[in-house]
Amino acid sequence: MLNESQRSQLEKVLLEERARLLQSAKDGLKFSMERERSIGRDSIDESMEEELFSTELRLRDREKFLLNKINGAIERLENKTIDECEDCGETISFRRLLARPVTTLCIDCKEEKEKEELTKSQTIGRGGGGGGDESMGDHMDDE
Numbered sequence: 001m002l003n004e005s006q007r008s009q010l011e012k013v014l015l016e017e018r019a020r021l022l023q024s025a026k027d028g029l030k031f032s033m034e035r036e037r038s039i040g041r042d043s044i045d046e047s048m049e050e051e052l053f054s055t056e057l058r059l060r061d062r063e064k065f066l067l068n069k070i071n072g073a074i075e076r077l078e079n080k081t082i083d084e085c086e087d088c089g090e091t092i093s094f095r096r097l098l099a100r101p102v103t104t105l106c107i108d109c110k111e112e113k114e115k116e117e118l119t120k121s122q123t124i125g126r127g128g129g130g131g132g133d134e135s136m137g138d139h140m141d142d143e
Helices: 004-033 043-078 094-099 107-125
Strands: none
Touching (some): 004 043
């Protein structure tokens, strides 16, 4: 169980990160709205600009995902359940929460999940996995 000081510490970290992400989102919106579309440029310049813009959009998507996780962590903090593992119900250590405030798993469950993902990726890598929507590309898990 977290004490009040620990909860305050976590709240401060989460609120600061949320504020940073919201500012970044505002900057990203401004960037996309003020983007110049010069006519008559060569195709290489235009291609590079489109690639930069695409990268910017992917970054914003990742930040939006993280913002949702932060909002969830703040809600769990308010409900005093932030230190409960969603898989096993055991306590998540304060040190772990301080290092990764959006975590929803204790270290044991997280390690087990990573082992399962590694086994799954090795099976797919050998061609043994079924098709489907299993993408081993760039993804963000719950950690």
